[in-house]
Amino acid sequence: MSTLISILISLSLIDFFNILFILLIFYALQFYIDYFTRENPLPGPFPLPLIGSIYQMQDGMEHWLPHLHKKYGDIFEVWFGPTRKIFLSKSELIEKLTMKSTKSNFLLHYIIGSNKGLDLYADPQRGMFFNGNIPHWRSTRRVIDNLLMSPNFQRETLKKSQIYFAEMEEYWKLLGYDNALLLSAWAKNFLTDLMYDLNVGRRCSFMARYFNSLANSGKKEIPTEELKFCDDHEHGDSVIEEALMFFFTSSELVWRYLFARRTQRYIKSRETWQRAYEKLIHQRLDQRAQIGYDSKLKPDALNLLLDLKEKSVLNKKDNRGDNFHMDEEDIRVTLREIMQASATMAGIFGFIIEYIGRILRVKEQVEKEIRDHASSKTNTINIEELAQFKYIEAVIWEVLRVRSMYMIERANTQEETIGGYKWKPGTRFCVNIQPIHFNPDAWQDPNEFRPERFLNREIKNPNIYIPFGMGLRECPGRLVTMTTLKAMIVLLYRKYNVELLDTDMPIKYRNIFLNTCLGASVKLTPKK
Known part of the structure; x- marks a missing residue:
């Protein structure tokens, strides 16, 4: 540990920026490897590392989503940061999601552990909205x-x-x-x-x-x-x-x-x-x-x-x-x-x-x-x-x-x-x-x-x-x-x-x- 601290102390500001730049390059590479090898690639706005597709949203969600629907059809994908989301815009596509049955496979609003920031902020094992603990x-x-x-x-x-x-x-x-x-x-x-x-x-x-x-x-x-x-x-x-x-x-x-x-x-x-x-x-x-x-x-x-x-x-x-x-x-x-x-x-x-x-x-x-x-x-x-x-x-x-x-x-x-x-x-x-x-x-x-x-x-x-x-x-x-x-x-x-x-x-x-x-x-x- 003392050796690591000594190395960090010896680094200059330029060294820190170089390390950060290299880390960002690796992050971007991993992001695009995941993107181009994803299952069922769908049409949708092209994502960027860290921010996903939302850089293309200019007039708010209420204008952007209808625009995407018109451009890409009834099923398309949007990346919110590192997370891919599949958008369904037709009643026939959501029949399984709307089932009022305890056997439904779509009872989760949110998956615990999928977003550490939301886990920290939203308490996803209590309440109703974010609760991912089904029982x-x-x-x-x-x-x-x-x-x-x-x-x-x-x-x-x-x-x-x-x-x-x-x-x-x-x-x-x-x-x-x-x-x-x-x-x-x-x-x-x-x-x-x-x-x-x-x-x-x-x-x-x-x-x-x-x-x-x-x-x-x-x-x-x-x-x-x-x-x-x-x-x-x-x-x-x-x-x-x-x-x-x-x-x-x-x-x-x-x-x-x-x-x-x-x-x-x-x-x-x-x-x-x-x-x-x-x-x-x-x-x-x-x-x-x-x-x-x-x-x-x-x-x-x-x-x-x-x-x-x-x-x-x-x-x-x-x-x-x-x-x-x-x-x-x-x-x-x-x-x-x-x-x-x-x-x-x-x-x-x-x-x-x-x-x-x-x-x-x-x-x-x-x-x-x-x-x-x-x-x-x-x-x-x-x-x-x-x-x-x-x-x-x-x-x-x-x-x-x-x-x-x-x-x-x-x-x-x-x-x-x-x-x-x-x-x-x-x-x-x-x-x-x-x-x-x-x-x-x-x-x-x-x-x-x-x-x-x-x-x-x-x-x-x-x-x-x-x-x-x-x-x-x-x-x-x-x-x-x-x-x-x-x-x-x-x-x-x-x-x-x-x-x-x-x-x-x-x-x-x-x-x-x-x-x-x-x-x-x-x-x-x-x-x-």
Whole structure:
């Protein structure tokens, strides 16, 4: 060891650069040996070492992938850093990926060990999204389905949506109705407050904090600790998509050495919100210890998960006989993933407002349905009444068709034949959703925004429409999303005339992992 240290000390700066250059040459040679000897070579943009094919992406994924589909056809390959991904852009090619069967070979979002950067950042053996431990994922998924899909959770979601919407209205009133409101931003803060309450039974101050950033006077007092909690959450949310894309597209040489400072920034941000969730869990554990586990506690997600933790310790098995023990780390990751629903819903809500505001016939039909089923501006809405708003639900479904995510990833656990090729286990497949949702062979007038298609049951093949993912890994929060979005639309349009202010401008949005509307500036006028 001392000899090696002596040699390193004796090297000049030029020697270090020469060694680095030689290492890069060897890396490039190995990369192209792997590239030109790959199985089933498909058409696609030519990759470069370290960065893959993404150097050709100029206008974002939402423009690049449709361009690649048009150029290379329904099946092509793209290299994200050192990783090859097979893109499937036709419903017939994804039939095996969409199977809702426990025997499916496509239950993996992500392969543990395939990307050390993501292993470091995303904790791929817990939670739902990245979890590559299939038995553990199955048990976690059953827990989340029982929570988020239950009728009681839908009722609680609707009840609290109306409480928080009334609070948001007070802020609008204080700001004055003459001012333009950025509804996508208000929706993000509203939904974050709502989801925190549903998750941990705690009122937060995201809407109050946003109001203070806009108000010239009458600002709300927010405790310092609460303000820090909001800041930490927002900071963590602001970089998570950026961080995931960085690790998805970077080789270990890039994230560990060339951009080590950026890697540390992402890790530090993740640790900040981890500590915030750990603190919430420990506070609840202390509360439960003081009042007793058998006492009647709030039916929020945290209490239900802690109940399950206690039962799993006692029983050692879950209700299907699987060995499954949910610990505090599982609870932390699960709560965090559920909270991501607020960002997803906020992005969708902005698009809904944009389309309703830009298409007069859609707006008229939305307002007519509200007059027919919710004429009172003050009465609360129950879950049975919410189910009557079929056209509004169809508007949401149509928004999810035209503004979907641009890809969903799966990996096969056994050899499979896709597109006429045999693929070895661990191959990465990405479903390119946009061409599927706009396929003229599957959809009538696919480029037209027409909610009526969902009233007329135009969907005959489930593989042509995948708004919440697919197969057994379909998003478990889809019912919560639909309940919340329907409630927001009804509550907004039954009390206000909503005038969209930027109809002459293209819709502003960002798409990395979530398709998020950045616009939806409106002027509200209370209805008489």
